[in-house]
Amino acid sequence: TETGDPADAPSMLTLDGVTKRYGPETAVDGIDLTVRDGELLTLLGPSGCGKTTTLRMIAGLAMPTSGQVRVDGEAVAADGDGVPPEQRDVGMVFQEFALFPHLTVAENVGFGLDDWDADERERRVADLLDLVGLSEFADRSPENLSGGQRQRVALARSLAPEPEVLLLDEPFANLDIRLRERMREEVRRIIKETNVTAVSVTHDQEEALSISDRVAVMNDGQIEQVGRPESVFEHPKSRFVADFLGQASFLTGRLAENHIDTGLGTLSADLLQGLSSEYDGARIDVLVRPDDLRATPCDGDRRTGNGTLVGRQYTGPSFVYAVELDTGDVVHCEHNHSTDHELGERVTVDLVADHTLAWYPAE
Numbered sequence: 034t035e036t037g038d039p040a041d042a043p044s045m046l047t048l049d050g051v052t053k054r055y056g057p058e059t060a061v062d063g064i065d066l067t068v069r070d071g072e073l074l075t076l077l078g079p080s081g082c083g084k085t086t087t088l089r090m091i092a093g094l095a096m097p098t099s100g101q102v103r104v105d106g107e108a109v110a111a112d113g114d115g116v117p118p119e120q121r122d123v124g125m126v127f128q129e130f131a132l133f134p135h136l137t138v139a140e141n142v143g144f145g146l147d148d149w150d151a152d153e154r155e156r157r158v159a160d161l162l163d164l165v166g167l168s169e170f171a172d173r174s175p176e177n178l179s180g181g182q183r184q185r186v187a188l189a190r191s192l193a194p195e196p197e198v199l200l201l202d203e204p205f206a207n208l209d210i211r212l213r214e215r216m217r218e219e220v221r222r223i224i225k226e227t228n229v230t231a232v233s234v235t236h237d238q239e240e241a242l243s244i245s246d247r248v249a250v251m252n253d254g255q256i257e258q259v260g261r262p263e264s265v266f267e268h269p270k271s272r273f274v275a276d277f278l279g280q281a282s283f284l285t286g287r288l289a290e291n292h293i294d295t296g297l298g299t300l301s302a303d304l305l306q307g308l309s310s311e312y313d314g315a316r317i318d319v320l321v322r323p324d325d326l327r328a329t330p331c332d333g334d335r336r337t338g339n340g341t342l343v344g345r346q347y348t349g350p351s352f353v354y355a356v357e358l359d360t361g362d363v364v365h366c367e368h369n370h371s372t373d374h375e376l377g378e379r380v381t382v383d384l385v386a387d388h389t390l391a392w393y394p395a396e
């Protein structure tokens with residue numbers, strides 16, 4: 034069960050101006066980040082943005098070129114020097130799980146507990162196998178387990194030595210899609226029950242949004258935005274974040290007094306987030322998500338919102354249509370599967386959003 038709000042907890046992990054260079058290349062570029070005690074934070078970003086390098090610097094598998102990493106107030110890396118991984122209170126779950134095939138499940142889980150008293154070790158292993166629901170598999174070889182079970186063994190092994198911070202590197206990448214969704218819930222439950230502070234890495238926005246207390250969106254070695262999943266999804270600070278978190282279309286227009294003229298007609302400025310008068314007259318792009326829009330057969334009497342269907346994707350529960358508005362903007366609309374439009378059909382698009390919209394000054 035989840036108690037308390039991690040947002041109010043003291044910080045457990047802090048990165049201060051952390052930079053990693055490989056020769057001329059900057060993999061991580063001056064990151065500042067605070068993760069609170071008991072919080073699950075996900076680094077989300079495209080391939081090559083520096084997520085794994087950041088995780089490796091927290092683990093001690095890579096040293097920052099400059100900047101500082103602190104765990105529970107103690108500097109574990111500062112300006113090119115640092116404490117080796119085994120002396121940090123940090124556990125890591127690797128993408129490929131890295132279990133020892135010649136040890137049983139219980140021996141794998143107890144692997145990091147060499148210096149524990151035998152009785153305590155046995156009790157700890159039993160508790161963890163119970164936590165991850167694998168008590169009956171204690172004496173098996175991990176080779177005879179399913180992917181999801183192996184992942185739970187890897188998680189139990191990393192949690193066994195009671196690390197302050199748990200790192201997860203693309204933890205679901207080696208699981209098939211259906212298992213992945215089940216394991217997201219399961220992994221979140223286990224992490225929350227142990228109350229460990231966790232940082233995971235993924236390029237899958239749905240995974241990041243569904244498992245995390247907060248998401249840090251990375252681009253090109255930097256963090257573009259950190260926040261709760263709902264907040265980064267609904268209030269993306271940049272076009273990059275908007276695009277990376279899900280299908281994003283942009284309506285172009287010019288702000289005038291209290292309205293903006295777009296391809297969908299005149300929108301009230303009240304609909305736009307955080308508007309101030311300094312933007313009067315500015316060209317802007319308004320973010321619309323597929324579920325903000327609805328397409329209907331073309332209404333010939335309407336002057337705005339008309340366009341041509343240029344894309345049609347069936348996803349099972351819904352259709353996603355791409356419509357090229359007569360103004361030139363291309364927008365995506367998501368409909369439940371009972372409505373059907375054909376490619377090339379003339380349609381009218383309406384804004385049905387019941388929330389304020391994010392927008393950006395035009396590039």
Ligand code: ATP
Binds near residue numbers: 059060061
């Ligand atoms: P992916 O999702 O593909 O794993 P990532 O976001 O985790 O990507 P990193 O693996 O952190 O990205 O890599 C960031 C950048 O640093 C990349 O351009 C990569 O080529 C470079 N890089 C990472 N490790 C090294 C290394 N050991 N030597 C040289 N360059 C490296």
